[in-house]
Amino acid sequence: MRRLVAFGALTLVGGLAAASCQLVSGIDGMSVDDTAGGVVAECGPAGTPCGGTCERGKHTPPGVCTDDGRCTAEPVGCGLYDCDPSGTACATSCLPSGAGCIDGAVCHAPSATCTRCGSVPEEAGDCSGNNSFLASGSGERTRCDCNEETCVLTCDADGGCAGSVLLDTLKSPVVLECDDQCNGAVVTCMGPYPCEVVCSSGGCRDLTLRCSQDGRCLLKCNGTGCAGDVNVACGANFCAVACSVPNDSIHRACGSSCSCTEIGCE
Template structure:
């Protein structure tokens, strides 16, 4: 063999060895992309829960598909471990587009109330002559009041200049409503309860100024259909939060937030 031929043979051998090393290294670095499918056939799959969808434990088929089909957890959400649907609730965060009845530990459909047969209690805020509200014993200007809806639905009616600048907080699982008639509820701040249905109704020139409604887990609505004219048209800011149903009529101005859903 000539010196030139020997050098060519040596170069070829080195090149083949280098390619072989690269090929082996490539095999070592290869991995299976689980997003394409599962496998090999017969291996476990599923046993996960995410975004309210549970995939029970199953096995991979010859076609690369898991034998377990995803299913919705509704009205529950996924459990804390992210492996299955929750089977009980302690707060509405454990429910999916639903409300937690903490007394029974069960998720209830949106707009749930403990007992529809319980009559509502209407509170009319009547001034006692000294600028205070005799029903609650507070000054109506820039003061706070709690509406206790723990045992029955409660409605607060505000008239004239009543409830201007007031902070009204609802408490309990029963429905809570504030009705604002002419010239009332200017700069009102309404904060809904964690579980009860909540609503604000504005009549005539009620709800002028910057009115705020903070929603929670249950349905939350603002009704301003009586307001269509002049400078008293309201600006209402509504924070839907995790409300399972958060609505505002178009006539309520442009201060509303987005739709609700999910958990508080």
């Protein structure tokens, strides 16, 4: 009986040894990728082309496999850009939707370049020739008053700016001041510079503010301003609503905004 037990034990050990040999043989030619937590094929044989790919904003240029199973090419970050659609190189331009930029970056539409969220074009704003179209039935363009580099518009047009208002922020920041006007208005910001709508008590009832995709955007409500049903559609930049008193009439759609805040409105 003891001989049979001993023989059985030897058989079991031998079987395990054989299985272990098969396991080692099966993973021969493979290596553990500690960063991914999995098992990947080695780079090889030596001299085999490798790289030439782009993934998650990192580009690995073309290289060759070395004798020790590594690729001679190292990943390089694309900066503020994501990979291009081919998946082989960094993007060199972007779309107003933000496609082509990494998370936290914004596409500067006029130049199709990626910038950090919250930034404005490097060139100084120039409001000297800026104006904004206020749809009041006349189709006239209303010129703004320059406050340093900011275009300041006062809503005093016929009809109280109750229609569509296009704020041109392509060349400079724009501030639209609404006293008892802008009720029911649809205000659209267009451009990379900051866009701000300031509402006094009695103004901006049932207002809709559509922020630019790549510019900062702010709705400022003083007193009882911004009553009724007020909606703010944010772009991909900083977007904020500020109230002097609590206001539950304001609805924000943050979208892809990198900062979407409410100050004093809660």
